[in-house]
Amino acid sequence: MDTQLTLGPVLFNWTADAWRDFYWRVADEAPVDVVHVGEIVCSKRLPFIAEHLPEALERLTAAGKRVVVSSPILVTTERERQAVRDLLTIGDVTIEANDTGALALLAGRPHAVGPFVNVYNEGTLAWLAGRGAGSVTLPGELPADAIRPLAAAARTLGVAVEVQVFGRLPLAISARCYHARAQGLHKDGCRFVCGEDPDGLSVDTLDGEPFLTVNGTQTLSRRYLSLAGRLDELRTMGVTRFRLSPHSLDMVEVARLFRAVLDGTLAAAEADARLADRIGPAGIADGFFLGKPGAAWVGAAA
């Protein structure tokens, strides 16, 4: 199967203009095959991107990208349920289910299963394949020892397996907004303070060590995942799609680095060094892949 680079949905609350400019540039310049769009963290942000969404779909498709619309991670209210139903009426795109409610609505129709549906074993993978899943993005905490048998099983089921290889790792979702709480506010009167942090709000320990990142109701790693040095290994396992999660740094450059490693024109260690340089003090991590704490960094040479 072909190896594909995919771009995950923007997780952060970017301004409508920044969001639009990002996808326009991706359409024109980023060497990615699949592009995810959709507000998956907080339904209160949905109106901001709604106005640009149809045009983004059109522009990305015209640029030869396959577009996937991602459904929200946590759906609790009637309005949020309706928003998921609305996604299903968009024509000519694949929908990625990120909760079991969306899975229920997509039964029998080809769809993608996102990283927020728990796929830990072959039994679940087979069940999802039987319901029409064409691809599955595995949860970020899975180590190589789990990815390997799952990718092997997926091949026999005809399901493409995707793994996130770049960007802060989503670690938790809540009904409570921590961005608002950090400012002494509630979710209902949040004043959209999450918009102030294009890569999320830094959470340090009391010792001043960088630890986590808050993005509204979502908590992510502080470190940026980089599996540039593991692409060959993942490919050998049968993983065919590699997800880059968007940040405010130059994602076109990030996509080019990963593309170059996949093409064999750039050494993985060099790609990691350049990424670490762009990311700066937040640092990079690959611990989950090695069955270690997710925050750990080992690097491909180990």
Add this chain to the structure above:
Amino acid sequence: MASFELICPAGTPAALRAAVDAGADSVYCGFRDETNARNFPGLNFSPTEMAEGVAYAHRRGRSLFVAINTYPAASNPAPWHRAVDQAAEFGADAVILADLGLLDYAARRHPRLRLHLSVQASAANADAVALYRDVFGVRRVVLPRVLTVQDIARLTAETGVETEVFVFGGLCPMAEGRCSLSSYATGQSPNRQGVCSPASHVRYEQRGDVMASRLGDFTINLFEEGEPAGYPTLCKGRFVTNDRSSYLFEEPTSLNAVALLPELKAAGVRALKIEGRQRGKAYIAATVAAYRQALDGFDRTGRAEVPMLAGMTEGQRGTTGAYTRTWR
């Protein structure tokens, strides 16, 4: 009929007997391995103990549920399948499952076994619950602690599935079964190993007058002299954002929703659950007895009297959590 079924935790056979004797309608337990989400050293049931536990509960007209609520490991489903098979063989009244593949296995292999959906599946809306009901025949769903009472009422009415909600004990501020915070810091996760912020990765460091509680390589809290040093559960720690330290995710507090009994009854909730399979039998006996008294009182008078549970809540404080909208 009583307003609610009272569901109580047991991490040991002694705690199971204590819960039954104190008035639990149903007790939930797990096998002694990674198949359940309280996989702590010295806890849980051998197959023989589980069979005896079922017998003890049944002799007194109570029920026993077996929690098999972690996510089966890739290429090693046997422990999870065996747990389901044994629960069925021993006559457990239900198994509490989270994984789609394991639900599929249980529904096909044991069509008469009653299936409950674990909180670890985080089924947070009616569409999700309907899937588990229609595809696997799930009869009851334990709701994630992200819903308001209003959300619960709507979901219960729309799906017709029995709903069970946590009313007392530890409180996850995150959607359960969708949290990798513990594994980010320690490599050990609730979904895979059945542990959160495990004791094996906890250290307390005395730094002059200050005590630091650490989880893996990260400081979760600092305590001044005389301040009780709490356990470093990651999401109950103190962290710094915008140069200000706070309990960012949740205070070291416990859930106590007894004041909401009238609202939960109106919402159609069938069962109330107490958290705490890791607790000792004395705690279980006292907590279950207090809740039994509160529920019996509620059935007689329609009023929710808050039972005396001083000293039993973590940090001595209670919260009604996400059931009340302002928590968000």
